[in-house]
Amino acid sequence: MTLWFTAGHHFGHTNIIALCHRPFRDSDEMDGFMVERWNATVGSNDEVWHLGNFAYRCGPNRRAAIFGSLNGRAIHLIRGNHDGKTTLSLPWATVQHYTEIRLGAEHLILFHYALRVWNKCHQGSVSLHGHSHGNLKDSVTSCDVGVDAWNFKPASLDQIRSRICSIRGL
Template sequence: MTGRPLTEFDFDAVDFVTSDHHFGHARISELAGRPFGSVDEMNAAMIDRWNAIVGPDDVVLHLGDLALGPIEESVGLTSQLNGRRLLVPGNHDRVSPATQSNRAIERFLPMYEAAGWTVLPEIVEGQRGGARLIASHYPFEGDTTGVERHSSHRPADTGVPLLHGHTHDRAFGAHGSHEFHVGVDASGFAPIRFDVIDAWLASLSSSAPDED
């Protein structure tokens, strides 16, 4: 893991994308309007829904805010999740350069790795089917509050399509003309198959104006 963006990420190798599970976060159902009676019920449901569709050899790209609460226990729970799991840190992750010191990241990184996670930089960019694509916890603009937070940790909008979480929107899919929200609050608390993203990318390509 480095603080620099990863510019040649292989999106073609990814089978699923998701974000914002908040495993172990006792108040997230209240704050985000989730339909669970307790944090234990939420944790169990999200593990079940993940493992129902993700196989042991599938690659899952998680765009941050994985776990909160009693962090060792919450991150440890995620070892039950199927697949080869990649984490792009969000502001609530203990390996986030946006909110944690280098010393804290060094302390907590082994915990995530022990639970089966490969931790990536905050911004990854690469190709999917020959088209450029960016993934980050953060959208180009917008937040869950009226205050725009972590602006220096957001990707620059250069026109490249972006996958993101962070907002806890209940709307599935396009957050803007070339942004796609992948958070679990919009996807039935399960990861999204990447062929959904492929269809979105194809729609962007087909709607682009012809060049002379």
Template sequence: MAYVTKYYTADTHFGHQLMLSETACSRPFDDTRAMDEALIANWNDVVKKDDTVYHLGDFSFGLHDGDRVRGIFSRLAGRKFLVLGNHDYKHQNEVHPVIAGLGWEQPPCQQLETNDEGQRVFMSHYACRTWPGIRKNGWHFYGHNHGDLPPLGRSRDVGVDCDDVGFSPRTFKQLTSGMVPEYVA
């Protein structure tokens, strides 16, 4: 197998009209189709077939159109893992069947850990005040806040709306470059 790169992203909200509104994220697209196509193109510009992508929640919206969601998923390169976000559920504690039925590398889960660049990374959809490994220089990546919650120590939002990600998945090095590495809790 060729060299594999790990990428992180969150809050793509494929098909979600509200993401274009000035009262929400004010994404710079004419409509959701243009937004979806840009997100897919940006993803595939960096992610290769065997790369790993950790999506930290809120993959899509409008899950009643399962064919559209499955079509988008099938066009995205890489081996994909999902940490569940609030829009990935049908009802409380019930993952939406369209989301659950996509070809994730493992069943979607509430939180996940990996090692990247020799560093421990804890992932959840929501920002945490503390996380596994915090006292041992572990990192925490999250979504949900659409770039509105600034990084703190070794914790940061990795969602597509963050100013430094350009609506695209990013690597550990890209996401942590310039961050204060000290323990914060």
């Protein structure tokens, strides 16, 4: 089992293509591409933390069909500013506004928004976020896991560690 992190898909949101300079003609092409990238990355036994803005301006049937087509045995949602009632009603493993998870010695803070300070930020914890669509630089303790920052696919903890280590000069 691999643990993956992602955010900001905005499935069904045509305007996000222009707003984020995504290379798609329309939301159908974008959605299909992102589902393919997700499924080529995430295995059926893997776990995914989605840090918000799963879909926007996407009908409930289409939203449910997209969710049902995604690989992963458990998909968690950290609620974003565009995750309304229809998104929240999908069969997520959990839905939260914020969470902290411990993986061995690592302490991860998961929130939709980028933070400047957080629990144990001076003791090695790392903050993962979405919302900024690749427009905020990652730091030695914070990383944007949104699709616009990761070539439209989820990122593994090893990939995130590698990105943070390169910023640290390690």
